[in-house]
Amino acid sequence: MIETTDERLDSLLRHYCGRTAQASFTVREARRKPFKKIALAAAALVLTAAIAWGAWAAVRQRPAPPAEEPYAISAEKLAALCGKGESTAQKIAGKNVGAWTPSIAYADSEKVVFDVASGIFVFNYRDGRLVRTFDTDKLGVPGFQQGDAFSSLLVSEDGNRGLLTSQTADEATGALRQEYRELDLENGSVKKLENSQAFYDRYTVFQTYPVTPEERSELPGWIFGSFAAVAEGSDYLMALDFEQGAGTLASLRLIIMDAETGEIQASVSVFDKVYG
Amino acid sequence: MNSELEKLAQRYSADLTRLCVSLCGNCADAEDLFQETWLKAARHFHRYRADKPFDKWLFTICVNTYKNTLKAAYHRKRRCFRTAEEQDAFFAAIPDAQGEHREEYLALHEAIAVLPKKQRLVIVLCYFKDYSIKDAAQILHIPEGTVKSRMAAAKATLKRRLQND
Structure with a gap:
């Protein structure tokens, strides 16, 4: 059992949340690289799928669906x-x-x-x-x-x-x-x-x-x-x-x-x- | 990353690290949250208005990312330390948590881990940088009265748990 007054709890929280920054992280630009590979792989897959879809659509005489666009609402x-x-x-x-x-x-x-x-x-x-x-x-x-x-x-x-x-x-x-x-x-x-x-x-x-x-x-x-x-x-x-x-x-x-x-x-x- | 954001990153990374570690309760998740926050800040930097404090804008992104990516049950599990080394590294960054006080901070860590996420956010935001109730309310997008009530509830729970530990 820990005797905890309001003041002690304040102090504990201040130290806990206000920890030193000795373990400060650094911003990693390199983090994007794996995503780039994944993005390229995904793009290749999408391209393949698009070609396949295009061929299928041509057979079915249907127009290809519009390219998906990201949501952009200002x-x-x-x-x-x-x-x-x-x-x-x-x-x-x-x-x-x-x-x-x-x-x-x-x-x-x-x-x-x-x-x-x-x-x-x-x-x-x-x-x-x-x-x-x-x-x-x-x-x-x-x-x-x-x-x-x-x-x-x-x-x-x-x-x-x-x-x-x-x-x-x-x-x-x-x-x-x-x-x-x-x-x-x-x-x-x-x-x-x-x-x-x-x-x-x-x-x-x-x-x-x-x-x-x-x-x-x-x-x-x-x-x-x-x-x-x-x-x-x-x-x-x-x-x-x-x-x-x-x-x-x-x-x-x-x-x-x-x-x-x-x-x-x-x-x-x-x-x-x-x-x- | 543009040069202006790089300067801001150098200035605010330490603060953001503290916030991430306090929210996540372990360094691995905290670093992911930290990186994710900066990635979003870089992506949406054009929307930052220079007449507003950058730290609050950044911490709002961090808090929203934290709220949106971590589910409560999953997060509670992840707050546990997987190894003794991980635990040592976590508490090494708290100078007051050495020696006889270690148990106290360990109990506090566990008590914070089981707080409802909404209460945990309020506690961490108000204590990691001495933010006022008003500042925390702005970052969390909730009324000041809500911050106060969550703070009171969180403190009562923490106190009760520490005393019963």
């Missing part, structure tokens, strides 16, 4: 387009969104799965319908609403299953308890997994956020970058936009835009009233 373009096509969706009235970071766990061409302090939501942005809600009571994770317990939400590649990882500290002993809950995003059921090892065995196929940091950094400051996602297999980019007041969130908006042209297809208000 902040100016977004700002100019902001507000177009706005419509009002079904409200999630009275839900406490809270102030901790919401995030998108999954997005496809129709729906987006995101978590906020009040729970986990499946939102169909095509018709502006809230498909499924997993509020904090339903999840049954102590401390979820305060952001203390929540660790991560993963969603399977088909978007039908979610895995909520949470950890809670026992008040008496301080021992941490890791818990896993399987969410059926189709029928709304929550099942607590008893055997944590089963999680690692069963969920190796879960994907990470589909948006790349480059795409995220293209978003302007008023969109919290980490909430953006690019739907796999589609040309739409989605972002949850939060306008914040004095320490609270005032609204939450889902923006769907053409990732190639930057044109906003729809701007849907998900929450219009949020409590602090």
